[in-house]
């Protein structure tokens with residue numbers, strides 16, 4: 010199976026977690042997009058969705074799915090999203106698609122986090138994928154120095170084909186931090202959160218996934234944490 014076929018398979022499998030009549034939290038990225046397309050096929054079963062990015066909101070609306078402002082929602086039963094890396098405890102690196110802050114917010118108010126990923130995302134130790142850190146633009150260099158002191162090699166994310174800084178939905182910049190071998194994800198998440206100027210770090214450890222649907226050549230494997 011191709012990587013897209015694996016993503017589509019886990020997206021289809023995630024429909025099992027949709028609670029009829031409810032508002033569902035929806036992540037960002039190529040795997041989440043397959044899930045949105047599956048949601049579109051059963052949109053009459055749900056009340057609507059809370060999106061983790063403007064791109065996801067646009068795709069949801071394209072399927073005729075109502076997108077709710079999180080401030081107008083009391084609770085979310087299920088949040089479905091991809092990951093850049095996930096380990097055996099359900100801790101993840103996220104933010105490759107630049108939506109880490111809103112993803113973390115929606116995940117934090119959701120009852121169950123269902124991660125959908127192709128098998129290549131399951132790793133023993135987090136950190137081979139550069140850790141995204143969203144920062145207030147004026148603090149980018151100051152935060153970079155602190156991340157270097159933590160042992161990382163931060164690089165400012167730029168727009169494709171440009172040297173201009175990429176700007177997130179929230180007006181932030183992203184530092185992608187290479188060179189980290191993350192053995193204590195909870196501690197590192199806390200340490201980076203403490204750095205003044207950090208908006209959010211793409212380490213989902215304190216609030217990791219509850220379930221991971223992993224697409225492999227042998228079919229969809231379900232990991233529970």
Ligand SMILES: O=C(CO)[C@H](O)[C@H](O)COP(=O)(O)O
Pocket residue numbers: 036037038039040041090091092093102103104105106107108109112
């Ligand atoms: O965290 C994310 C976006 O900020 C994505 O979920 C993550 O980057 C995985 O994306 P994809 O499914 O395209 O591999």
